Amino acid sequence: NNLVGDRTVVAGYAMLDTEVPGMPSLRFIGGLRVEHTDQQIETRNGQRGQIRKTDLLPAANLVYSPGDKMNLRAAYGRTLARPTFREFSPSTYYDFKRQELFDGDPTLERTIVNNFDLRWEWFPGRGQLLALSGYYKSFDAPIEQVVQELAINREVTYQNQQSAEVYGAELEARTRLGEIADGLRHVEVGGNLTVTASSVIDTTGQALGRPLEGQSPFLVNADVSYDNPESGT
Numbered sequence: 001n002n003l004v005g006d007r008t009v010v011a012g013y014a015m016l017d018t019e020v021p022g023m024p025s026l027r028f029i030g031g032l033r034v035e036h037t038d039q040q041i042e043t044r045n046g047q048r049g050q051i052r053k054t055d056l057l058p059a060a061n062l063v064y065s066p067g068d069k070m071n072l073r074a075a076y077g078r079t080l081a082r083p084t085f086r087e088f089s090p091s092t093y094y095d096f097k098r099q100e101l102f103d104g105d106p107t108l109e110r111t112i113v114n115n116f117d118l119r120w121e122w123f124p125g126r127g128q129l130l131a132l133s134g135y136y137k138s139f140d141a142p143i144e145q146v147v148q149e150l151a152i153n154r155e156v157t158y159q160n161q162q163s164a165e166v167y168g169a170e171l172e173a174r175t176r177l178g179e180i181a182d183g184l185r186h187v188e189v190g191g192n193l194t195v196t197a198s199s200v201i202d203t204t205g206q207a208l209g210r211p212l213e214g215q216s217p218f219l220v221n222a223d224v225s226y227d228n229p230e231s232g233t
Contacts, residue, residue: 005042005085013031014031016031026064026065027062029063035054043090059078060077074119083110105158117134119132127176127178131170133171136166143159143161144214168196195218199211
């Protein structure tokens with residue numbers, strides 16, 4: 001299982017952030033990132049894998065502000081995900097926690113993701129935020145864990161599916177507790193709830209009617225922070 005892996009990423013980007021002429025309440029942020037990936041791996045017995053790709057990753061955001069306390073944002077961005085060295089390695093390792101064999105696949109390709117977001121933000125008071133977002137993501141060649149059906153013992157490997165879709169909505173809220181008691185004016189609480197659905201099309205072009213492997217149907221985050229400029233804390 002000894003292996004040597006190397007990943008070199010070279011990138012550059014151009015970006016523009018400006019008000020739309022004649023529309024001072026509308027702002028445009030956009031640009032293009034060029035990214036070259038050279039990732040290779042070799043095991044001790046001479047097995048090899050390589051990804052050498054140059055990708056164009058555009059992004060565009062429109063921010064509309066009807067007033068000082070409200071924003072409406074629309075965004076598009078293309079991103080990518082590379083396989084980890086363990087997923088990419090042409091070798092087998094044993095997971096003692098799951099008691100399963102895992103085989104890497106040196107033929108894996110990187111995943112391209114097109115992201116679309118629409119977000120409404122409201123700032124009712126100092127330190128307060130209420131936001132509602134909707135999003136859609138399309139994946140080209142997403143990487144999933146799959147069970148090898150013909151293996152004598154249970155073995156897991158990694159595979160590029162043809163495509164996948166993820167979509168959902170998020171509710172976010174944040175406030176300072178000074179509205180409740182002056183002694184709590186430096187304390188801020190916040191959280192968000194994300195509800196997600198997804199679907200996969202396999203390598204044969206068949207819609208599988210199941211969610212993307214590893215995708216949770218919902219996410220919950222909560223946090224408490226203390227910020228006191230008077231004491232520098």
